[in-house]
Amino acid sequence: GLDRFEARKAVEIELGNRGLARGSKKHMMTLPRSQRSGTIVEPMISTQWFVQMKPLAAPAIQAVEDGTIQILPPEWSKTYFHWLRNIQDWCISRQLWWGHPIPAWYCEGCEHVTVSREDATACGGCGGTSIRQDDDVLDTWFSSGLWPFSTLGWPEKTVALERFYPTQDMETGYDILFFWVARMIMMGLHFMGEVPFTRVLLAGLVTDERGEKMSKVKGNVVDPLDVIYGATNEQLVEKAEKAGAKKSGIKYLKTTYPDGFAAYGADALRMTLLSYSPQSRRIALSIKRIEGYRNFANKLWNASRYALMRLDGSSTKAAQQCPQPTALANRWVLSRLYQALEVAATGLDAYRLDEASGALYHFVWDEFCDWYLELSKPALDSGDAALIEETEQTLVHVLETVLRALHPMMPHITEEIWQRVPKWDEAPKSIMVSRFPTGLVDAKLDRAAERDFEVVQAFVGSVRTIRAEHDVPRSRSMRIHWHSHDEDKHRVLDAERRTIEALGRCELCFEADPAKLDDPNAHFKNAAVFVNPAIRAAVPDVIDTEKERDRLQRNLKKVEKELGVLEKKLANPSFVERAPEAVVDKSRRDSLELRDKRERLEAALNSL
Numbered sequence: 001g002l003d004r005f006e007a008r009k010a011v012e013i014e015l016g017n018r019g020l021a022r023g024s025k026k027h028m029m030t031l032p033r034s035q036r037s038g039t040i041v042e043p044m045i046s047t048q049w050f051v052q053m054k055p056l057a058a059p060a061i062q063a064v065e066d067g068t069i070q071i072l073p074p075e076w077s078k079t080y081f082h083w084l085r086n087i088q089d090w091c092i093s094r095q096l097w098w099g100h101p102i103p104a105w106y107c108e109g110c111e112h113v114t115v116s117r118e119d120a121t122a123c124g125g126c127g128g129t130s131i132r133q134d135d136d137v138l139d140t141w142f143s144s145g146l147w148p149f150s151t152l153g154w155p156e157k158t159v160a161l162e163r164f165y166p167t168q169d170m171e172t173g174y175d176i177l178f179f180w181v182a183r184m185i186m187m188g189l190h191f192m193g194e195v196p197f198t199r200v201l202l203a204g205l206v207t208d209e210r211g212e213k214m215s216k217v218k219g220n221v222v223d224p225l226d227v228i229y230g231a232t233n234e235q236l237v238e239k240a241e242k243a244g245a246k247k248s249g250i251k252y253l254k255t256t257y258p259d260g261f262a263a264y265g266a267d268a269l270r271m272t273l274l275s276y277s278p279q280s281r282r283i284a285l286s287i288k289r290i291e292g293y294r295n296f297a298n299k300l301w302n303a304s305r306y307a308l309m310r311l312d313g314s315s316t317k318a319a320q321q322c323p324q325p326t327a328l329a330n331r332w333v334l335s336r337l338y339q340a341l342e343v344a345a346t347g348l349d350a351y352r353l354d355e356a357s358g359a360l361y362h363f364v365w366d367e368f369c370d371w372y373l374e375l376s377k378p379a380l381d382s383g384d385a386a387l388i389e390e391t392e393q394t395l396v397h398v399l400e401t402v403l404r405a406l407h408p409m410m411p412h413i414t415e416e417i418w419q420r421v422p423k424w425d426e427a428p429k430s431i432m433v434s435r436f437p438t439g440l441v442d443a444k445l446d447r448a449a450e451r452d453f454e455v456v457q458a459f460v461g462s463v464r465t466i467r468a469e470h471d472v473p474r475s476r477s478m479r480i481h482w483h484s485h486d487e488d489k490h491r492v493l494d495a496e497r498r499t500i501e502a503l504g505r506c507e508l509c510f511e512a513d514p515a516k517l518d519d520p521n522a523h524f525k526n527a528a529v530f531v532n533p534a535i536r537a538a539v540p541d542v543i544d545t546e547k548e549r550d551r552l553q554r555n556l557k558k559v560e561k562e563l564g565v566l567e568k569k570l571a572n573p574s575f576v577e578r579a580p581e582a583v584v585d586k587s588r589r590d591s592l593e594l595r596d597k598r599e600r601l602e603a604a605l606n607s608l
C-alpha cells in the first residue's frame, strides 16, 4: 500500500473527485511521537491475542482477602484490590523481536488457527502442513508472571520446583505491584494451583538525589556497579552519553558528581538501601549517605583490627555462651549489645530493616567503637589477670556476635573479619551458615550497669567539654576535685576512677568539703567548674583569665541579644493575645531561663 502521508493526500483527492470533500481548516491536536525515533505514532487496527482476566483475578483477590498472601506495607492491599476488581482483558501479543513466541499457527489452506502446547506440525482444522506460527511474542509481563515456577523447571515436576514453590517472601517495588506481583499470583494460582509466595514486601522507588525518577534520557541513572567499584566523572558522563542522555542530563551529572564516585563497596550500598524506611515511596539515593556507610565499614574494620591485635597471643576465643563479667564497662557493653540485638530482631520480624540496621549501626559506632574500645585499653593494660581475662572474653564476644548480626546487611566485610576472629571449637566454616544471634535468649539486660555507666559517660563528657572550651592540650592531665551528695553516684565515681582518669586524661580528687566547690575561686586557682546531676566538680589551672573573659563576654552578648528579641515579642500585645497559649508560655519560660543565664554569666565575669 501507499505510505500513510501519501495515502492521506490520495484520499483527499478522491473525496474531491467524488464531490464529498467539505473543505479544510487548521486545528490544534496532540500528536503522539515515539520516544526513541521521534516518528509520529499512528493508531492501526490489527488482530491481537487477549487473556480473559476476570476468572484469573477472582482467586487472586481471594488469596489476599483471606490472608493467604500478606502485602506489606498493608495499605497497598487497597490498591491491589482496586486493580483486580476493575480488571480488563489483557492484550498479550507484542510486535517485538524478542520474547516467548505465541503458540498459535495459521493455515495456508483454511481459516483455522491452531493453538498448541507442543510445536504444531499440521493444521488442526484441515490437517494441511502449510502452517505458519504467529510472528508476535508475549508481553514481557506475561513471561515474567510465570517466573516463580518457569525458572524452576516447570512444566516438568523437578526437585527444585517441589522444594522452592511456593516461596515465602517476594520483595519488589510498589510500582510493579500490578504489572508483576498480581500477574505472578494469578498465574501461580492458575498453573500451579497454589499461591507463589505468602508475603509481598514493597519497597519505595529508588530515585536520584532530587527525588526524580531515574531515566537514561535524564542522565541520572546511578549504576550500582559504579557505586561499588568507583567511577570518575568522565566515565559517568561517557556512559550517560552512550545511553542517550540529553544535554541537561549531562549537565546534572557534571554538577552533581564532579568527582565521580569513590569505590564505596557493595556492603556500603546495601546498608544504605536498608537504611531507608519502607514507608517512604521514594528513596532519594544519596551518595553522601553511601559514603557514610563506607565510613562505617572502615570503622568496623579498624575496630576489628584493634580487637584482634589485642587478642593476639592470648588463648581467649569467642564462646557461644555470653561471658559473665564483673567490671562495669564489660557489663555495660554486653547489656547494650543485647539491647541492640533485641531491636534488630524485632525490626527484622516486622520487616523494618531500617530499624534493624540502624540499631546495629549505632551500637557499633556510638557505643562499641566510641566508648567500649577506649574503655578496654586501660583494662587490658591493668596487669590485673582477672580483669584482663574477662575484658578479652567480652571484647571477642561482642565483636563475634555483632558480626553475625550484621552479616545479612554487610555480607562481605563481616565474613572477611569473622574468618579471623578466634572462635569456639566446631564453629561453622562460614559466617553464612552460622546462627543469627538470638538477643535476650542468651543474656539479660543489665539495667544497673547501664545506669551506673551513664554517670561515667556524663562525667567524662563534662571533662572533655572543659578541655575543649579552655583549649587544654590532650597531653596535659587535668586535676578534678569532685563531690556528690548522692550515694550511688559517689560509689560509681569512686569505683570507676581509673576508667574516668584514662578516658578523660585527668586525675580525680574527692573533695570532702562541698562548700569549697560552691565557691571554687576562693580555694582553687583559675578553676573551671562543671555540674552533672548530683555531682559538682572544679578543675583548677585551666582558665586563662583573658580568654575566659572574652568567652564569657561573647556568651553574654549572645544571651542578651536573644533575650532582647524575646522580650520585645512578649511586650507586643498582639503577639500575646493572638499566638497560641503554648507558644506564649514557651516564650515566657525561655525568657526566664535566659535571665538566669545572664545572671550566671555576669557573676562569673565578676569573679574573674
Ligand SMILES: [Zn+2]
Residues within 6 Å of the ligand: 107, 108, 109, 110, 111, 112, 123, 124, 125, 126, 127, 128
Ligand atoms: Zn487448515
